[in-house]
Amino acid sequence: MSTTKIAVIGATGLVGEMILKILQERQINGEYFLFASAEHAGEKLTINGDEYLLEVLTTARIQEIKADFALFAAGAEVSRVWAPQFVAAGTTVIDNSSFFRMDSSVPLIVPEVNPQAIGNCKLIANPNCSTIGAVVALAPLDRIYKIKRIVYSTYQAISGAGRNPKFKHPIMNNVLPDIDVLLPDGNTKEEAKMINETRKILGRADIAISATAARVPVANAHCVSINVEFYHEPDLAQVKEILQHTPGVVYCDDYAVPTSVSGHDEVYVGRVRIDTSQPNTLNLWTVSDNLRKGAATNAVQIMELLLA
Numbered sequence: 324m325s326t327t328k329i330a331v332i333g334a335t336g337l338v339g340e341m342i343l344k345i346l347q348e349r350q351i352n353g354e355y356f357l358f359a360s361a362e363h364a365g366e367k368l369t370i371n372g373d374e375y376l377l378e379v380l381t382t383a384r385i386q387e388i389k390a391d392f393a394l395f396a397a398g399a400e401v402s403r404v405w406a407p408q409f410v411a412a413g414t415t416v417i418d419n420s421s422f423f424r425m426d427s428s429v430p431l432i433v434p435e436v437n438p439q440a441i442g443n444c445k446l447i448a449n450p451n452c453s454t455i456g457a458v459v460a461l462a463p464l465d466r467i468y469k470i471k472r473i474v475y476s477t478y479q480a481i482s483g484a485g486r487n488p489k490f491k492h493p494i495m496n497n498v499l500p501d502i503d504v505l506l507p508d509g510n511t512k513e514e515a516k517m518i519n520e521t522r523k524i525l526g527r528a529d530i531a532i533s534a535t536a537a538r539v540p541v542a543n544a545h546c547v548s549i550n551v552e553f554y555h556e557p558d559l560a561q562v563k564e565i566l567q568h569t570p571g572v573v574y575c576d577d578y579a580v581p582t583s584v585s586g587h588d589e590v591y592v593g594r595v596r597i598d599t600s601q602p603n604t605l606n607l608w609t610v611s612d613n614l615r616k617g618a619a620t621n622a623v624q625i626m627e628l629l630l631a
Contacts, residue, residue, distance in 0.1 A: 327353035327630065330390040330414070332405065333397030334368065334377060335359045337486050338419055341619035342394050347371055349623060351630075356388050358397075380405050390414045392626050396618070410445045415629060417447050417622045421512075424448040424520060431523050434624040435571040436462040440526075447625055450524060451516040452617030453477045453536065453545050456609045458524050459590040459616075461551060463569045464562060464605075465525055468553035471603070475517050475534040477502075478546040480581060483613045484538065500537040511536060544581035545617060549607040556603050559595070566592050571616075579610040587612055588620045 329346070333339040334357040343357075347370060355370050359377045366377045378384060380401075385408050393409040395402050399422040406416045406423070423429040423446060430440040431448045436458050441447060450458075457475065464470070479502060481494060490499055503512035510518070514534040522528050539546075566574040571589055573579070578593030594608035611617055 327351075327392070328356065328388060328390040329353045329626075330356040330358065330388065330393040330409070332358045332380065332393060332395045332401065333419075335363050335366075336396055337482060337614055338396035338618045341614045342396055342622060343368065343370060345615065345619050345623045349627070351623070351627070353391075356384075356390060382408055385409055385414075386412050392417065392629075394622050394626065395419055396622075406446060413445075415445050415447070415626075417449060417625050419449045419618055419622055421451070421516060424450065424516070425523065431520060432625050433458055433462075433524055433621060434628055435459050435569070437524055437526070438628055441625070441628065449618065449622045449625070450520045451513070452483055452611075452613040453479060453513075453547055454517050454520040454524070455617050455621055456545060456590045456611035456613075457517070457547050457549060458521055459569070459571050459611075460566065460592045460607060460609050461521075461549070462525060463565050464551070464553070464557070465527065467561075467565065468555045468557050468603070470525070470527065470530050470551055471554050472531040472552040473521065473533070474550040475514075475532070475536075476548040477513075477517070477534070477536040478539045478541070478548075479513075479536060480541040480543045480545055480613055481538065482543040483545060483617075490538065494538060495540050498537050498539050500535060502536045502538055510534070541581045543585040543612060543614060544610055545613045546581065547609045549609065550598060550604065551607065552598075552601065552604040554603065557597075557605055559597055559605075562605065563595055566595065578608050581610060584610045585612050586615070588616050590616060 399420040402420040513536040575593035579591035598604035
């Protein structure tokens with residue numbers, strides 16, 4: 324049996340490091356090729372007891388190694404330049420950046436929600452961290468009640484901004500409702516990601532969605548308050564039962580908080596209740612580890628689907 328060749332691009336970043344950790348946790352054995360920026364070239368990392376050299380990406384090296392999978396965790400510009408070169412070399416690319424997410428030819432995958440959308444594609448996009456947690460909870464409810472409208476309010480951890488984040492205002496003792504750049508329509512890019520990616524993953528371009536994304540002084544794990552209106556009246560007892568039996572969800576009669584969810588791969592869902600202000604509407608509270616399920620774990624799960 325041949326050894327699976329796995330390339331990790333951005334191996335020294337927060338998400339790249341988490342990918343390597345999860346590959347080891349899930350006992351995915353293979354031959355690894357680790358790529359990082361020039362400042363880290365020549366350094367070594369240990370995976371499953373073996374040492375691997377950090378390299379700088381080159382076209383020649385991509386063609387030489389002919390990796391089975393390339394897991395990208397290095398930002399949109401790196402993905403734009405190098406992901407197509409891996410695909411041309413026969414590699415299946417799973418990209419954590421935002422660059423390919425809204426490309427109609429690239430599937431945007433959450434394994435618990437839309438694994439069938441992968442098809443035979445060699446380039447697969449990993450969704451936004453907050454979007455992943457939200458759709459894992461919403462997808463089974465959409466199948467039963469059909470979603471009409473969603474209002475998202477996110478409370479996103481500092482780790483989602485990278486290793487050395489810079490903010491417009493001090494983050495401690497503050498809440499900053501301006502994640503990523505401001506777009507002409509008044510939404511930030513982070514809010515647009517949640518709106519557009521939710522529709523694509525659920526295959527529901529007709530859903531009306533509003534989002535407000537805020538950064539909070541929390542180390543890790545994103546929270547999302549979700550107000551969701553359906554075309555059909557939800558039964559609260561049935562909703563709770565659905566969530567209790569949804570793969571990847573931990574249902575909470577009360578609620579979860581970032582400090583208890585950080586380090587876990589599931590999406591925790593609580594504060595499930597009827598919105599009495601309008602018909603057919605629920606409120607939910609989701610919490611998920613943005614570095615794990617919101618990024619690295621989801622990417623590795625996609626690879627596991629393809630390996631299986």
